[in-house]
Every structure is written in C-alpha cells, then in structure tokens.
Amino acid sequence: MxxxxxxxxxxxxxxxxxxxxxxxxxxxxxxxxxxxxxxxxxxxxxxxxxxxxxxxxxxxxxxxxxxxxxxxxxxxLQPHLDSYLLLIREIEKKLGTTALLSTPEDVDLSHDENGCLLCVLSNDLNAHFGTKNQLVADISILFRGTVREKHLFLGTIYANEIFGYQIQYEDETSFVSL
Structure with a gap:
C-alpha cells in the first residue's frame, strides 16, 4: 500500500x-x-x-x-453464505431441531406445536446474497420454544461475530423474530 x-x-x-x-x-x-x-x-x-x-x-x-x-x-474472508449456513447448523444442533425455510406468508405456526420452531423466512434464500456470497439483504428468523431453548437460540446469535441482529418481535409465549 x-x-x-x-x-x-x-x-x-x-x-x-x-x-x-x-x-x-x-x-x-x-x-x-x-x-x-x-x-x-x-x-x-x-x-x-x-x-x-x-x-x-x-x-x-x-x-x-x-x-x-x-x-x-x-x-x-469466508463468504457470508457459508457463515450463515454454519450459524443455522449450530442453532439446529444446540436446539436439537431442524430449521424450516418458508415464505413469511406461508409459515406453519402449528408445526411441532409442543416443540421448538425455527424458521428462516425468505422467498429465496439465495437472493439475500450477492455474487461473491456476501450478505446484501437482511434475513428474518422466526423462533418459538421454551425459555431454555430461547436462551440457547439467542446466545448463539449473540455470540456470532459476523452477523448483526435486531429483535423485531418478542412475546411471552417465546415467539422471537430476528
């Protein structure tokens, strides 16, 4: 330089x-x-x-x-797409569940009613990433679970140094939207 x-x-x-x-x-x-x-x-x-x-x-x-x-x-640097997929995989592992991918309008809120719901809200996940797999548009995640699961979920998100986060919605029944 x-x-x-x-x-x-x-x-x-x-x-x-x-x-x-x-x-x-x-x-x-x-x-x-x-x-x-x-x-x-x-x-x-x-x-x-x-x-x-x-x-x-x-x-x-x-x-x-x-x-x-x-x-x-x-x-x-590692592409954001790879980092995002690793983050989702880490959350899945900690919660013992599988993340769903759904459009915001078509989310099945009754999915595993007594269990944990982890849903990435997107019409097309690839559209959130540019040509070099860098994040270009925010991605929302919907979560529902027990208080313990909520702490595991949020703890994993907070510990991630690559992506920022903003809680868009949270209620007493443990629905969280990031």
Whole structure:
C-alpha cells in the first residue's frame, strides 16, 4: 500500500499522471529496495525480492501486482453464505431441531406445536446474497420454544461475530423474530 502511495505522489510531483511500465517499475523497485533489508518486512522479504527482480526485467507491471495484492486481501474472508449456513447448523444442533425455510406468508405456526420452531423466512434464500456470497439483504428468523431453548437460540446469535441482529418481535409465549 505504501509503495502505491509513493508511486501516486511521484506522479503528482512530475505533473504527469501516466508513466510507462518501465518507469513505474523503476520507481517502485527503488522504493522497495531499502525495505528488503528491514526487519519489518522480514516475513515477505522473498516475495519482495522476487517482485523486484521480475520488475527489473520488465516481466510484470509491478503496480498491477501490488494493486492485485491490496484488493485480494478482503476476499480471504469466508463468504457470508457459508457463515450463515454454519450459524443455522449450530442453532439446529444446540436446539436439537431442524430449521424450516418458508415464505413469511406461508409459515406453519402449528408445526411441532409442543416443540421448538425455527424458521428462516425468505422467498429465496439465495437472493439475500450477492455474487461473491456476501450478505446484501437482511434475513428474518422466526423462533418459538421454551425459555431454555430461547436462551440457547439467542446466545448463539449473540455470540456470532459476523452477523448483526435486531429483535423485531418478542412475546411471552417465546415467539422471537430476528
């Protein structure tokens, strides 16, 4: 990131927003060279050295390589869809039940009347997730159960660090909608 900032400031100083690949590589290699000896960059020293050598031989556009590295970092996160499915599976396991998927209009509130009801409310679960499986729209969950089950359910939701929650409805008969 610092190398890219250095390059941008060089472009501003020269009042030329465009450099050819050779000039960009030269500037970036000059900036990276002292970093190769620094203990701060010890963990990535080999990668820096390889990039510098390739840039000197004009085999790669070092700016593009660095931009790709900066942009690739967030994608190391687990997709929200996978995390959501793991959360539902964890709730199912703790409650000893199976989650239902239903449209809000068609929920069968009489399902297992004396037991636990866990229902994900959605017309299409996939529509809540974008092309990279990141959450793009809120998903509601309807829960009905004993006080003990309610505490297990909410405890699992509260412990999850990936998704936020908001209780939309709660009554004395242990109906909870998130």
């Amino acid at each position: 610092h190398a890219l900032l250095y390059l941008e400031f060089q472009k501003l100083d020269r009042k030329s927003p465009y450099f050819d690949r050779e000039k960009k590589n030269e500037l970036l290699v000059r900036w990276l060279k002292p970093k190769l000896k620094s203990n701060k960059y010890k963990a990535i020293r080999k990668q820096l050295k390889t990039m510098s050598l390739q840039a000197k031989k004009s085999q790669v556009d070092l700016e593009d390589v660095l931009l790709t590295a900066v942009e690739a970092k967030p994608e190391a």
